[in-house]
Every structure is written in structure tokens, then in C-alpha cells.
Amino acid sequence: MCRGVDLPDGYAKRIALLNTTSLNKARVIAAEMNRIKREEMFQAFVANNMPLAKMIHKREIGKIALAMLCLGEASKYNPAKSRSFSLGNSDPRIICLFLDLLRISFTSFNAEKIRCGVQCRADQDPEELKKYWMRITGVPERLFYKPLVDPRTIGKPTRKPDYKGVLRVYYMNTKVHLELESLADLVYNQARTRARSSSG
DNA sequence: AGCATTATTAATCTCACCCA
DNA sequence: TGGGTGAGATTAATAATGCT
Numbered sequence: 001m002c003r004g005v006d007l008p009d010g011y012a013k014r015i016a017l018l019n020t021t022s023l024n025k026a027r028v029i030a031a032e033m034n035r036i037k038r039e040e041m042f043q044a045f046v047a048n049n050m051p052l053a054k055m056i057h058k059r060e061i062g063k064i065a066l067a068m069l070c071l072g073e074a075s076k077y078n079p080a081k082s083r084s085f086s087l088g089n090s091d092p093r094i095i096c097l098f099l100d101l102l103r104i105s106f107t108s109f110n111a112e113k114i115r116c117g118v119q120c121r122a123d124q125d126p127e128e129l130k131k132y133w134m135r136i137t138g139v140p141e142r143l144f145y146k147p148l149v150d151p152r153t154i155g156k157p158t159r160k161p162d163y164k165g166v167l168r169v170y171y172m173n174t175k176v177h178l179e180l181e182s183l184a185d186l187v188y189n190q191a192r193t194r195a196r197s198s199s200g
Numbered sequence: 201a202g203c204a205t206t207a208t209t210a211a212t213c214t215c216a217c218c219c220a
Numbered sequence: 221t222g223g224g225t226g227a228g229a230t231t232a233a234t235a236a237t238g239c240t
Contacts, residue, residue: 075234084203088233115203119232145204150231166232172202207236214229220222 062104067184069097077177085177088119088168092136095167099137106176113172117145120165124149133167 055061073094074087087098103109116139118129126147134141147165171177 073233078235086234090232117205121231148206163231168233170203174201202240203238204240205236205238208234210231210233212229212231215227216225218223218225220224 056101057104059105059107062101063106063180063183064187066098066101066105067180067187069094069101070180071184071188074098074180077174077181084170084172085174086168086170088166090164090166092133092164092167095133095137095169098169099139102171102176108173108176110173111139112143114139114143115145115170115172116143117168117170118147118165119168120147120149121163122149124163124165126165129165132164137167137169139169 056065070087073089075085077085087094089095099114116133116137118126118133120126120129126149130141130144130147133139134144
């Protein structure tokens with residue numbers, strides 16, 4: 001109807017302004033809605049999975065979790081090579097999980113069988129790092145090996161300012177090591193056969 | 201075997217460079 | 221101007237060794 005009709009001076013500008021301002025308002029509202037949706041999603045995660053998470057206190061559940069953690073992160077049993085059961089990581093949560101799950105899963109757990117070793121770079125203070133990891137793990141100083149400095153890092157600055165090195169935690173109990181590897185294998189086989197028979 | 205220490209390597213990151 | 225890339229550096233991990 002209005003095609004071809006010239007708008008008076010300034011109208012086009014005013015309409016454009018109106019469009020952008022209302023669009024900006026809409027965007028603010030949309031962003032807020034997205035934020036709320038996202039928050040609700042995370043609240044639902046917590047509500048739905050909290051009972052599951054609490055099962056970690058069950059010895060059996062803890063043992064599966066530990067077996068899976070070790071399958072991915074821990075040393076493998078190989079008497080011809082390394083004879084120790086250990087797990088190393090720079091993430092304190094992984095270290096704490098390892099120790100906590102050992103405590104949960106084995107009534108025979110003996111804290112005196114723990115050993116710790118800090119691995120770090122040449123320009124770091126090993127004693128400082130040892131204190132950090134002692135605080136994280138609660139393992140006393142007498143159970144720490146002497147820190148291991150990577151010789152390749154001499155003369156090269158550390159880039160990550162909050163890098164606390166790697167803590168390697170040993171648990172001096174071969175039987176526990178073997179049991180966890182056996183369980184990991186059993187879990188693996190169960191998962192495989194289930195997955196095959198239900199999808200195959 | 202058990203424990204302590206040291207060596208090596210796998211995995212990941214960084215950064216310069218290229219190109220669309 | 222930002223993604224892809226690959227060599228070399230760095231970080232994170234496991235293997236190996238030595239001693240009792």
C-alpha cells in the first residue's frame with residue numbers, strides 16, 4: 001500500500017532507532033532468560049544426582065569408582081618392571097579421591113603404607129610444594145620421599161604461576177593393587193557384554 | 201618382594217607462520 | 221583476523237634401577 005511513498009525527512013532514522021532500541025531490550029530479556037534456564041538446568045543436575053553421589057560412601061560403590069580411577073590414572077601391575085602401586089597427578093582432587101576411596105573401599109586401609117613424592121621444576125621450591133601437598137593430603141612429612149626435580153627444566157622459567165608440581169602417591173600394598181585391577185577388568189567385561197547384548 | 205630414588209616417555213601446550 | 225598446522229617445549233605420567 002505504501003510502496004513507493006517517500007517518507008518525510010528523518011522518519012527512516014527514527015524507525016531505525018526504534019528498531020535497534022527495542023531489539024536491544026529484547027536481547028537483554030533473552031539473555032536473562034537463558035541465564036535462568038541454565039541455572040535451572042544445573043539445579044536439576046544437583047537434585048537428580050545428589051542421591052547417586054552419596055552412594056560413594058558405600059564400600060562397594062567406592063571400590064568401583066576407585067577401580068575406574070586407577071584404570072585410567074594409576075600405575076599398572078608389572079612385577080618385571082615397576083613393582084609399586086602409585087598414582088600421580090597435579091590436580092589435588094584426583095589425589096584426594098585416590099586416598100579417600102582407598103579409605104572407603106578397604107577396611108584394611110593403613111595410612112602408614114602411604115608414601116608421597118613431589119615432582120617439580122628446577123625453579124620451584126620443593127619444600128614449599130611439600131607443605132602444600134601435606135596440607136592437601138594430611139599425609140605427615142615422614143612419609144614423603146625427597147622431592148624430584150626435573151633436570152630438563154634447569155634454566156627454564158615455569159609458565160603456570162600456580163603450578164604446584166605433580167604429587168605421586170604410593171600405596172604399599174600389592175594385594176590391594178591386584179584386587180583393583182581385577183575389579184576393573186570385571187567391570188570392563190560386564191559393561192562390554194551388556195552394551196553388546198542390548199544394542200547388538 | 202618392598203622401598204627409595206632416578207630415568208624416560210606420553211600427552212599436551214605454545215607459538216610462529218601461513219593462508220583464506 | 222582468526223583458524224589450521226607442525227616443530228619444539230613443557231607438563232604429566234610411567235618405567236626402570238638400586239639396595240636390602
